[in-house]
């Protein structure tokens with residue numbers, strides 16, 4: 001049962017009125033589930049993400065498990081958060097938007113570049129058959145792998161390395177999600193996209209706003225690219241940076 005002492009209208013007023021018993025972070029799983037429901041309706045659905053499967057995944061994945069303990073009380077706020085090693089977990093809306101843009105289907109094999117906390121990988125894992133995720137910072141790769149295993153996401157495989165070259169062993173992919181910003185679209189990743197596949201990638205110069213782009217590869221292999229939004233991601237680094 002709810003650990004909060006609040007009796008009425010928790011769904012609407014929990015953030016103002018409730019006094020969680022588990023300390024400043026709240027922390028009851030019911031509290032977190034309510035915060036997720038709020039997050040989805042106010043930050044995500046209201047801004048135009050419509051795919052019901054994506055909304056359900058965002059309601060389900062325990063984002064607070066993917067952030068450092070000191071950030072857990074902010075886990076469902078409308079903001080990116082630090083995850084260590086100078087990296088960040090993206091704002092919930094951006095995770096939902098990128099997930100919707102690749103049109104995940106139950107039989108898909110997806111590559112993610114930039115595992116970070118593992119949260120985006122978990123959201124994808126709720127929606128597709130298999131997720132392969134590469135993280136250049138081995139500390140983060142290990143930590144994300146541990147959280148994903150603990151939560152039972154056995155359809156995610158994490159590897160430490162430079163994702164610029166993709167993961168040829170498991171290519172081609174139905175979709176590719178790049179969650180760090182390159183200054184150009186990595187050609188090896190375009191090659192590892194299936195005909196009919198989609199890639200979502202923030203492209204742009206370091207320390208500037210980037211363009212969130214969707215690339216579509218048609219059945220003949222022709223690639224088209226569309227700009228969807230202005231975003232701000234940490235840079236995609238190369239191994240020798």
Ligand code: SAH
Nearest residue numbers: 114116117119120135136163179180236237
């Ligand atoms: N998707 C993550 C957030 C990613 S932040 C999440 O859900 O938490 C971007 C991540 O990309 C950082 O962790 C950064 O270390 C990683 N990164 C940067 N360059 C990379 C590269 N070339 N290959 C793989 N990962 C990279």
